[in-house]
Amino acid sequence: xxxxSTVKIRWERRKDARPQELLSAALDLFVKSGYAGTRLxxxxxRAGVSKGTLYLYFSSKEELFKAVVRENIxxxxxxxxxxxxxxxxxxxxxxxxxxxxxxxxxxxTKLSGIGKLMMSEAGNFPEIARFYHAEIITxxxxxxxxxxxxxxASGEFRKVDTFQTAQLIKAPMxxxxxxxxxxxxxxxxPIPPKEYLENFIDIYLRxxxxxxxxxTH
Amino acid sequence: xxxxSTVKIRWERRKDARPQELLSAALDLFVKSGYAGTRLxxxxxRAGVSKGTLYLYFSSKEELFKAVVRENIxxxxxxxxxxxxxxxxxxxxxxxxxxxxxxxxxxxTKLSGIGKLMMSEAGNFPEIARFYHAEIITxxxxxxxxxxxxxxASGEFRKVDTFQTAQLIKAPMxxxxxxxxxxxxxxxxPIPPKEYLENFIDIYLRxxxxxxxxxTH
Amino acid sequence: xxxxSTVKIRWERRKDARPQELLSAALDLFVKSGYAGTRLxxxxxRAGVSKGTLYLYFSSKEELFKAVVRENIxxxxxxxxxxxxxxxxxxxxxxxxxxxxxxxxxxxTKLSGIGKLMMSEAGNFPEIARFYHAEIITxxxxxxxxxxxxxxASGEFRKVDTFQTAQLIKAPMxxxxxxxxxxxxxxxxPIPPKEYLENFIDIYLRxxxxxxxxxTH
Amino acid sequence: xxxxSTVKIRWERRKDARPQELLSAALDLFVKSGYAGTRLxxxxxRAGVSKGTLYLYFSSKEELFKAVVRENIxxxxxxxxxxxxxxxxxxxxxxxxxxxxxxxxxxxTKLSGIGKLMMSEAGNFPEIARFYHAEIITxxxxxxxxxxxxxxASGEFRKVDTFQTAQLIKAPMxxxxxxxxxxxxxxxxPIPPKEYLENFIDIYLRxxxxxxxxxTH
DNA sequence: GATGAATGAGGCTTCATTCAT
DNA sequence: CATGAATGAAGCCTCATTCAT
Numbered sequence: 085x086x087x088x089s090t091v092k093i094r095w096e097r098r099k100d101a102r103p104q105e106l107l108s109a110a111l112d113l114f115v116k117s118g119y120a121g122t123r124l125x126x127x128x129x130r131a132g133v134s135k136g137t138l139y140l141y142f143s144s145k146e147e148l149f150k151a152v153v154r155e156n157i158x159x160x161x162x163x164x165x166x167x168x169x170x171x172x173x174x175x176x177x178x179x180x181x182x183x184x185x186x187x188x189x190x191x192x193t194k195l196s197g198i199g200k201l202m203m204s205e206a207g208n209f210p211e212i213a214r215f216y217h218a219e220i221i222t223x224x225x226x227x228x229x230x231x232x233x234x235x236x237a238s239g240e241f242r243k244v245d246t247f248q249t250a251q252l253i254k255a256p257m258x259x260x261x262x263x264x265x266x267x268x269x270x271x272x273x274p275i276p277p278k279e280y281l282e283n284f285i286d287i288y289l290r291x292x293x294x295x296x297x298x299x300t301h
Numbered sequence: 302x303x304x305x306s307t308v309k310i311r312w313e314r315r316k317d318a319r320p321q322e323l324l325s326a327a328l329d330l331f332v333k334s335g336y337a338g339t340r341l342x343x344x345x346x347r348a349g350v351s352k353g354t355l356y357l358y359f360s361s362k363e364e365l366f367k368a369v370v371r372e373n374i375x376x377x378x379x380x381x382x383x384x385x386x387x388x389x390x391x392x393x394x395x396x397x398x399x400x401x402x403x404x405x406x407x408x409x410t411k412l413s414g415i416g417k418l419m420m421s422e423a424g425n426f427p428e429i430a431r432f433y434h435a436e437i438i439t440x441x442x443x444x445x446x447x448x449x450x451x452x453x454a455s456g457e458f459r460k461v462d463t464f465q466t467a468q469l470i471k472a473p474m475x476x477x478x479x480x481x482x483x484x485x486x487x488x489x490x491p492i493p494p495k496e497y498l499e500n501f502i503d504i505y506l507r508x509x510x511x512x513x514x515x516x517t518h
Numbered sequence: 519x520x521x522x523s524t525v526k527i528r529w530e531r532r533k534d535a536r537p538q539e540l541l542s543a544a545l546d547l548f549v550k551s552g553y554a555g556t557r558l559x560x561x562x563x564r565a566g567v568s569k570g571t572l573y574l575y576f577s578s579k580e581e582l583f584k585a586v587v588r589e590n591i592x593x594x595x596x597x598x599x600x601x602x603x604x605x606x607x608x609x610x611x612x613x614x615x616x617x618x619x620x621x622x623x624x625x626x627t628k629l630s631g632i633g634k635l636m637m638s639e640a641g642n643f644p645e646i647a648r649f650y651h652a653e654i655i656t657x658x659x660x661x662x663x664x665x666x667x668x669x670x671a672s673g674e675f676r677k678v679d680t681f682q683t684a685q686l687i688k689a690p691m692x693x694x695x696x697x698x699x700x701x702x703x704x705x706x707x708p709i710p711p712k713e714y715l716e717n718f719i720d721i722y723l724r725x726x727x728x729x730x731x732x733x734t735h
Numbered sequence: 736x737x738x739x740s741t742v743k744i745r746w747e748r749r750k751d752a753r754p755q756e757l758l759s760a761a762l763d764l765f766v767k768s769g770y771a772g773t774r775l776x777x778x779x780x781r782a783g784v785s786k787g788t789l790y791l792y793f794s795s796k797e798e799l800f801k802a803v804v805r806e807n808i809x810x811x812x813x814x815x816x817x818x819x820x821x822x823x824x825x826x827x828x829x830x831x832x833x834x835x836x837x838x839x840x841x842x843x844t845k846l847s848g849i850g851k852l853m854m855s856e857a858g859n860f861p862e863i864a865r866f867y868h869a870e871i872i873t874x875x876x877x878x879x880x881x882x883x884x885x886x887x888a889s890g891e892f893r894k895v896d897t898f899q900t901a902q903l904i905k906a907p908m909x910x911x912x913x914x915x916x917x918x919x920x921x922x923x924x925p926i927p928p929k930e931y932l933e934n935f936i937d938i939y940l941r942x943x944x945x946x947x948x949x950x951t952h
Numbered sequence: 953g954a955t956g957a958a959t960g961a962g963g964c965t966t967c968a969t970t971c972a973t
Numbered sequence: 974c975a976t977g978a979a980t981g982a983a984g985c986c987t988c989a990t991t992c993a994t
Contacts, residue, residue: 102957116424120337123984134959139986203479204421206486207333213487248500251480251492252473259472262420262479269423270430275468283465291508341968351976353970362968536978550858554771557963568980570966579964637913638855640920641767647921682934685914685926686907693906696854696913703857704864709902717899725938775989785955787991796989 103141103151105131108194110152115197115265119149119205149205153212156198157219163189168227175235176293180285182231186257187281196261203262225250232292241292249292256284322348323358325411327369332414332482336366336422366422370429373415374436380406385444392452393510397502399448403474404498413478420479442467449509458509466509473501537575537585539565542628544586549631549699553583553639583639587646590632591653597623602661609669610727614719616665620691621715630695637696659684666726675726683726690718756782757792759845761803766848766916770800770856800856804863807849808870814840819878826886827944831936833882837908838932847912854913876901883943892943900943907935 109130113122124145128138142148167185171178190196198216206213228250235241260280267274326347330339341362345352359365384402388395407413415433423430445467452458477497484491543564547556558579562572576582601619605612624630632650640647662684669675694714701708760781764773775796779786793799818836822829841847849867857864879901886892911931918925 118335121425206483208338210486245500248496252501255476256472259475266423270427279465283462284469287508291504353976552769555859570980640917642772644920679934682930686935689907689910693909700857704861713899717896718903721942725942787955
């Protein structure tokens with residue numbers, strides 16, 4: 085029925101790889117169709133396995149969903165904190181680097197789907213939403229207030245309400261992610277990210293700097 | 302079985318009476334639980350009618366959903382355009398007034414749910430998402446580029462990429478809406494809107510103005 | 519599609535009758551195939567309704583099962599206690615009357631299925647089995663020890679261990695029930711109940727009486 | 736794929752090795768949970784092998800069930816007939832010895848589960864139930880009628896309907912078995928077997944004897 | 953022989969939709 | 974117009990069975 089090579093391939097991707105394939109397929113579909121709108125059979129099919137196989141790794145749809153969030157949250161915040169910790173230089177440069185690095189490593193990847201998912205499904209999974217809040221929102225806010233504190237201390241930034249400004253900085257990043265998903269679903273030409281991000285950085289730096297002359301584009 | 306006149310009356314009713322209670326209940330639940338996660342029985346119960354009655358006004362769940370979006374889109378963009386059109390004054394003041402007015406009349410009302418809904422359900426209803434894009438996104442972007450053009454023409458604003466800047470202005474507004482829903486679902490203390498919006502206006506104006514000295518808080 | 523009379527019949531048996539029809543169908547099938555072996559679709563079909571209708575009255579298979587037991591337990595013990603309470607006369611006659619009456623009103627009816635069910639499903643539903651023990655076993659034992667005490671007091675019966683003798687009396691009654699179900703399932707000629715019961719009464723009375731000469735067949 | 740000799744060896748093994756562990760585990764679980772309620776994975780786990788191994792010995796769940804019954808039926812009836820055949824003495828003593836011996840060697844062992852199983856599953860396996868009827872019920876009835884005939888011939892017993900009386904004798908034995916399982920499932924204190932059996936013998940002998948004076952307890 | 957990952961038919965359950973009243 | 978009982982398609986989940994290792 086099946087050629088030897090087919091069989092081989094079938095068996096090469098194995099026990100270890102399975103959960104990742106399933107999680108990946110599940111993330112795609114949960115992001116696309118929402119939790120309730122996603123059929124486990126489709127998740128399994130997309131991962132190249134049968135319905136029953138899914139249950140060898142995840143005991144229920146809800147557990148699969150939780151795993152999708154949990155497994156993708158660590159990479160997400162880990163990546164971001166890495167981008168942040170690695171940098172040595174002016175706060176201005178860090179600001180720019182932080183945003184562009186975030187876009188490259190999160191915003192423009194599948195990980196962005198987690199953010200969309202949480203905005204959509206918080207009502208159905210408050211527990212997980214709280215977990216996401218604690219692990220992603222709080223920590224990313226802390227990173228940004230940290231950045232702002234640093235810039236204020238160095239005299240680069242004006243004295244601003246760092247908590248509120250952190251929210252303000254996250255907003256265009258989050259929306260960029262959400263819009264990409266939205267436009268993709270609509271099959272409408274998406275907003276060009278490069279220009280969007282450059283404009284974002286430009287206007288925010290002007291709004292934040294003590295001496296806008298320092299900001300030369 | 303039924304005379305033509307009966308049918309007529311019935312259909313006139315369907316058009317006219319399409320009760321706000323049902324649309325309102327549906328909006329609430331669609332926003333809270335998503336399309337697939339919302340049960341029509343719950344919608345009916347919340348509207349104080351029976352499940353069967355719902356079908357007197359909407360021929361299917363999908364039609365109800367479309368109606369919820371359609372019926373709330375006009376108020377949404379209508380309110381916004383009204384806010385915008387009414388104003389006569391400096392572009393700086395209009396910017397501030399536009400944002401605060403939007404918050405008061407849309408962001409802080411049930412209408413905000415439509416925005417959340419579209420972000421969540423675009424994947425399941427690309428048709429409706431495109432409709433929303435045409436009616437809301439495009440028109441609101443136009444309003445903002447208009448505002449920016451005016452400010453640039455008057456010399457108040459720097460010369461910026463008005464399309465991209467319009468996106469950038471919408472982002473904190475949208476996110477404010479989404480966060481309110483998110484935090485409410487999590488039962489976590491929400492971000493205080495007043496401070497958020499003031500900081501938003503402050504930083505954006507500094508980022509936009511030709512002469513930041515014009516911007517006195 | 520359906521004649522008027524069919525429709526009528528369909529609607530004549532209504533809300534009130536439905537649960538009873540479902541319980542009756544469920545009892546039949548649970549007795550025949552066991553709990554796990556019974557398909558709710560078959561229960562519904564036997565009751566003349568669809569699968570979904572069943573869920574209007576019972577929230578799950580387990581709840582249906584519990585209801586089957588609960589609803590049939592009261593009649594069961596009620597009938598028996600009535601048989602017992604009505605009788606005025608010698609303990610010998612009561613003994614005979616009790617057994618024959620039990621057979622007629624329980625053993626030879628669908629109610630007998632409950633006893634079989636409990637013997638089969640106690641392992642899967644210990645909770646319900648304990649309920650059955652408390653409501654049926656304990657109370658029926660009490661009735662019989664009561665009967666024996668009375669006969670001993672009147673000098674009709676020997677002094678016997680009334681608890682153990684009550685068990686001994688219940689055994690042939692229970693087995694008669696179980697055998698009827700068993701033979702029916704096997705499609706083998708069942709044990710003729712009349713002769714069985716007469717022989718039962720005869721031998722037991724001889725075993726119990728102080729003066730066997732009182733026992734004239 | 737496999738040579739004929741391989742197949743042969745494989746099949747010889749299947750016949751020979753059919754491991755007692757699997758049959759024993761299966762008996763336990765079938766008795767506890769019923770046929771449909773028993774999962775083969777649990778049977779395998781209890782026998783200390785994997786699910787796949789079970790299929791090396793039994794080609795299906797149904798075959799396993801049949802084997803459980805078949806393999807335990809011979810011991811059952813064999814034990815009983817042995818008890819019966821060994822005895823030389825009065826029919827009164829044989830009666831007592833038969834009952835106590837049966838209890839010790841069957842009623843109080845796992846073999847009792849087969850009886851329970853047949854009462855529960857006759858509806859699902861009429862074939863096997865008929866087999867059980869032929870091999871166990873008929874033969875044990877024959878043994879008892881035999882015993883009664885002997886006692887009547889010797890003048891020890893009254894002239895009774897030996898077929899019906901055989902049923903009457905089996906009833907308390909069967910019920911003792913079933914009750915033990917039932918009470919164990921309920922975790923309720925079981926009926927003490929010794930007293931039960933003694934009372935059983937006492938009352939039955941009084942009921943059967945020609946001259947009750949012969950029966951001295 | 954033994955293993956356990958994989959399969960998919962089948963059962964329980966939900967819920968959008970219909971329709972007699 | 975309104976009701977809510979009834980329906981049945983569809984999705985979640987289980988578990989008997991298979992099969993590559």
